Amino acid sequence: TDLLLLPGDGIGPEVTAQVRRVAEALTPDLKLEERLFGGASYDAFGTPLADETLAAAKAARAVLMGAVGGPKWAGVPRDKRPEAGLLNLRAGMEVFANLRPALCFGPLADASSLKRELVEGLDFMIVRELTGGIYFGEPRFIEELPGGGKRAVDTQVYTTAEIERVARVAFELARGRRNKVASAEKSNVMDSGLLWREVVTDLHKREYADVELTHILADNAAMQIVKAPKQFDVLLTDNLFGDILSDAAAQLTGSLGMLPSAALGVAGKPGLYEPIHGSAPDIAGQGVANPLAAILSFEMALRWSLDRAAEADRLYAAVERALEKGARTRDLGGALTTVQMGDAVLAEL
Amino acid sequence: TDLLLLPGDGIGPEVTAQVRRVAEALTPDLKLEERLFGGASYDAFGTPLADETLAAAKAARAVLMGAVGGPKWAGVPRDKRPEAGLLNLRAGMEVFANLRPALCFGPLADASSLKRELVEGLDFMIVRELTGGIYFGEPRFIEELPGGGKRAVDTQVYTTAEIERVARVAFELARGRRNKVASAEKSNVMDSGLLWREVVTDLHKREYADVELTHILADNAAMQIVKAPKQFDVLLTDNLFGDILSDAAAQLTGSLGMLPSAALGVAGKPGLYEPIHGSAPDIAGQGVANPLAAILSFEMALRWSLDRAAEADRLYAAVERALEKGARTRDLGGALTTVQMGDAVLAEL
Ligand SMILES: CC(C)[C@H](C(=O)O)[C@@H](O)C(=O)O
Ligand SMILES: CC(C)[C@H](C(=O)O)[C@@H](O)C(=O)O
Numbered sequence: 001t002d003l004l005l006l007p008g009d010g011i012g013p014e015v016t017a018q019v020r021r022v023a024e025a026l027t028p029d030l031k032l033e034e035r036l037f038g039g040a041s042y043d044a045f046g047t048p049l050a051d052e053t054l055a056a057a058k059a060a061r062a063v064l065m066g067a068v069g070g071p072k073w074a075g076v077p078r079d080k081r082p083e084a085g086l087l088n089l090r091a092g093m094e095v096f097a098n099l100r101p102a103l104c105f106g107p108l109a110d111a112s113s114l115k116r117e118l119v120e121g122l123d124f125m126i127v128r129e130l131t132g133g134i135y136f137g138e139p140r141f142i143e144e145l146p147g148g149g150k151r152a153v154d155t156q157v158y159t160t161a162e163i164e165r166v167a168r169v170a171f172e173l174a175r176g177r178r179n180k181v182a183s184a185e186k187s188n189v190m191d192s193g194l195l196w197r198e199v200v201t202d203l204h205k206r207e208y209a210d211v212e213l214t215h216i217l218a219d220n221a222a223m224q225i226v227k228a229p230k231q232f233d234v235l236l237t238d239n240l241f242g243d244i245l246s247d248a249a250a251q252l253t254g255s256l257g258m259l260p261s262a263a264l265g266v267a268g269k270p271g272l273y274e275p276i277h278g279s280a281p282d283i284a285g286q287g288v289a290n291p292l293a294a295i296l297s298f299e300m301a302l303r304w305s306l307d308r309a310a311e312a313d314r315l316y317a318a319v320e321r322a323l324e325k326g327a328r329t330r331d332l333g334g335a336l337t338t339v340q341m342g343d344a345v346l347a348e349l
Numbered sequence: 350t351d352l353l354l355l356p357g358d359g360i361g362p363e364v365t366a367q368v369r370r371v372a373e374a375l376t377p378d379l380k381l382e383e384r385l386f387g388g389a390s391y392d393a394f395g396t397p398l399a400d401e402t403l404a405a406a407k408a409a410r411a412v413l414m415g416a417v418g419g420p421k422w423a424g425v426p427r428d429k430r431p432e433a434g435l436l437n438l439r440a441g442m443e444v445f446a447n448l449r450p451a452l453c454f455g456p457l458a459d460a461s462s463l464k465r466e467l468v469e470g471l472d473f474m475i476v477r478e479l480t481g482g483i484y485f486g487e488p489r490f491i492e493e494l495p496g497g498g499k500r501a502v503d504t505q506v507y508t509t510a511e512i513e514r515v516a517r518v519a520f521e522l523a524r525g526r527r528n529k530v531a532s533a534e535k536s537n538v539m540d541s542g543l544l545w546r547e548v549v550t551d552l553h554k555r556e557y558a559d560v561e562l563t564h565i566l567a568d569n570a571a572m573q574i575v576k577a578p579k580q581f582d583v584l585l586t587d588n589l590f591g592d593i594l595s596d597a598a599a600q601l602t603g604s605l606g607m608l609p610s611a612a613l614g615v616a617g618k619p620g621l622y623e624p625i626h627g628s629a630p631d632i633a634g635q636g637v638a639n640p641l642a643a644i645l646s647f648e649m650a651l652r653w654s655l656d657r658a659a660e661a662d663r664l665y666a667a668v669e670r671a672l673e674k675g676a677r678t679r680d681l682g683g684a685l686t687t688v689q690m691g692d693a694v695l696a697e698l
Contacts, residue, residue: 149509152544160498195501
């Protein structure tokens, strides 16, 4: 299989269906496969990620995931929840570097909650460590206390090797961009933050001295993203801080429904591509979700895993033209349905 | 002592000096005391928080802290860093509930990076758990790995009792406001998040069913704060998420240099008051920092620990009048020095 589609939950199947249409038109020779994932997989098989699905993901050249989770599964035990399926997929595929662009599409600058001049032309990249840290560390448990009540524990763990490999991705990316990396942690109060800073500093000195490196505390990074996001080029951070900071940054651009992401592992292994938005249970099933984030995730897959840069360029240009001509789903202030936005892109291809 | 002043580092001493002037004019009968703290204490005594200082803090009726930290102490071992002094002060005083307002001062709405209509009239309160979670949990260490490289561990720990007491503060506060609490965690991927949600839900059902409670994932909270901050009344969260979210929210208001905070423990024990801004090494020593956040922290101390509501009202009104008359330090787009802003407030008292 070239591309494994995992539509998942909520608006996931709706937006993934548009990816399928685009793929069939643009790259009809690509072999596609589709499997249940997340809550949908739990409902069918009692697990959010079936063994065969993980095996299929590892055997594919690229995986495109729609979205997972929703209130329907809030009562399911944590290790069977849709989100656990996604964590296990990321870990199983060893995609440790999550590239999340904070990009403001020109025609959409006014959709941002920030003042126009702060976001117009905004283009930075968050590199989030994706398979380590507190979402994975052991021990993790909830125990009963002898005197009554409970105690819950999660563990943040990072090794030199885990930090170094994701930092390397950030430095390499920066070289192809504006040559700046800001590394965010809480080295003032966390031991993992101290090690993070040390490893990034060492790697920089050893191999990337040509890249401009700054260190920033994660709480200050949250402030700076809100205050003056254009100061960033590549923002490197851990799994937990990356989760929060990338969502704030994506929302800021006013283009949340437009933003794709890529999770990459070692060269030659399949990448995992996902829209940044979630499963959006509030609008699921209504056919109004914006499919562009999923379509642009496919564009990233073409470029980075499927060796189809020419088609990726064509697809990107088609999305731009559709937007220029005024194609807008509801999140962008328009009235197009999911399918109509798919049509608009197909018409430009 | 009524009020212990801990000026600390960076701009801390500059802004605290203005608090002293205001206190001497407004409440000359209050007994003030002042001690070194943070990096300044480390330089003098080899520890960021001397035992006598902690004892003095616990014996005072209220403590006002300026700011801690700076590049000067970046190389100091973690347990001797200025920030460690602050964590130990919070823990030693058992001030588990940190109240951080996200408040947009009317005359300053245009200073926000958000569009005016999104922040004008903004007034919500973040209640951050302050003495538990990952900044305190054990084990925490960095170890050498046998094959080379290192491994760093931090531990997030929360108990039912810790969550319940801070949630209680949030619910009580909400009753005196717009009666809404949003509780933020990552219960979809963290065990501490699961326990957090469970304890907050139980307490709500048992004692605060009249308050409107919603649960929100912390990453989504970061988005919502940026997108539509006015939806919040009281936002309850843990130490780590509270650190990040409250900084983003404070910056959004455009009034960062104006925002005070209070850290409270059990009734009758002294509260710890701090401006939200940090030590701002870039402008320290220049006499241009905005002292209003520190002055308003004193206002909170008057109200909540020192039983001087009438004087607190007078002080708040004086600050408002000074702003209305156009008093502005550099962060607010003006040219007043720290001392001149102090003068402006004193003139209105
Ligand atoms: C769904 C969830 C497990 C996931 C995460 O927290 O990593 C999501 O929030 C994300 O950011 O991709
Ligand atoms: C200085 C530091 C220890 C502190 C924290 O992280 O709690 C600060 O960032 C804050 O938010 O008060």
